[in-house]
Amino acid sequence: MQEMEKVLPELAVIGWPLQKTFSPIIQNAALKSLGITWRYEAIPVPPDEVDKFFFKASKTMKGFNVTMPHKYRAYELCDKKDDFANICGAVNTVVFRQIEGKIKIFGYNTDGPGLMRALRERAKKTIGSALFLGAGGAAAGGIAALLASGTSRIYIANRTLKKAEDLAESFRRKFKTSEIVAIELKREQILEALKEAELVVNCIPDEGAASLEDFLVEAGKDRIFCDFSYGEKPGRLYLRAEKAGYTMVSGIEILVWQGAYAFEIFTGVECPVESMKNALVEKIGSWWLAC
Template sequence: MSRIEPHGDVLAVWGSPIGHSRSPLLHRTAYDVLGLDWSYGRREVDETGFATAFAQRTPRWRGLSLTMPVKSLAFAAADRRDRTSELTGASNTLAFTDEGIVAANTDVAGMVLALADRGVTSAGSAAVLGGGATAASALCALAAIGVTEVALYLRNARRAAELTPLADRLGIALSPRTLDALPSGDEPLLVSTLPGPAQTDLELSPGRFRGVAVLDVAYDPWPSRIAALAAADGSSAASGLDMLVHQAVAQIRLFLAGTPDERLPDEAAVTAAMFRAVGRPVPAR
């Protein structure tokens, strides 16, 4: 992505539900460290309200963070998109620039870095729980660390057809399975994209996550049921908050410098402050 020139000083996160979002805390913390006089709020926006909210923007707007269920609408609203947006058909970031609206999907980088914080930088196979937009980002993240085989666990295995074309493009062999047959350690890595409430009725027995690296993108409440069981099995689960911090750093890079690839001034201090703000341990690396 070539350098762009964002403008304005107003930013926000949109989605539904949105009251639980930690993005305002993370972004305001980063802006304080960077000395940026930017505002960052939140707004309840669903699919039916997106067009109206989007039309109400003023020139003061610099960018948006997007969560479910409006990531695909954000993708469609952009003039330019990064590769991960193109792959997944979803964008969690929009930057308003003099060259148009630029979309990015920083969830993928957030997942890769959250796994790296736990020492997971490569794997050959993995399991993914859930089949929505976040699962598409998970496939991209897994491909980035060398995964070529994914067992995809869904409540309705027929939904795997929606992710199969993406898996094919990424060189991943997808094996659809149902959530009543969760892995017992066959895959060394598991990524759960299931919301916390959706985990309550899973049939999980002790030992399911023994020897398995776990990334659970849920974070409200934390620990999630999967994370608690992983901990009981001696496996430390990376939290959705870890992913959220890393993807927010990439968003701020885009909002500030016009690219998610250019590091922030004193980025280590910014990132550490963001981890502390949400009560997560600061990664050693």
């Protein structure tokens, strides 16, 4: 792979195909703000090259973020994981540390904490029930965070029911007092879940999520819509939820907070969050701050 032959930066985000990521914008802004001379880049890594990338990265890099579809494999490749990564079985932040002369790979998950911080900023309420659209690594982090906060019922909707069921079962073993229901990403089942869900969390890229906009027919008053997917402009599903009256939490806000927590893991210093926000406003405007 051509990307693998390049000299690696100190920090990066890996994923596939990684056509869209704002992580370099916010991380480089934070590094510059504090006078840290590291570089943060986006590196596309195909699924069959992930193991090879981990090996090469461990020789020179400080660490990297992980996005879809590599979060589950990253979890398996880490020598040590923090408690939250162990709960959700997915890693989005990797750090290399030398322990007794050997390089050890440490894995963290900041998706869940990032979601919860964004919810606290916007919604300021306890969530009793939630519907997740998608069953990937971002969903795992978000579900784990909500269950740990006391959410009593979670619906996981996915096109492949078995993937949703496998994820649901992994959480049933850890959170025995909560009800976790796997459903197919079909209109009738989504509408039934929406009758109860106080929070809807979209973890499907906008191209796929756009086909679900007709599902959000219920009025959104007193409900929250949160979108892990993001772009320079709000997506169609996001706009539909906004029109329906949901309290909105953009994927940009989640990105900022999960990125801030990752930055602190990478550097060991407090993240200048405002520098991240300012860099994004300069790039895409401030629509996501006015949710």
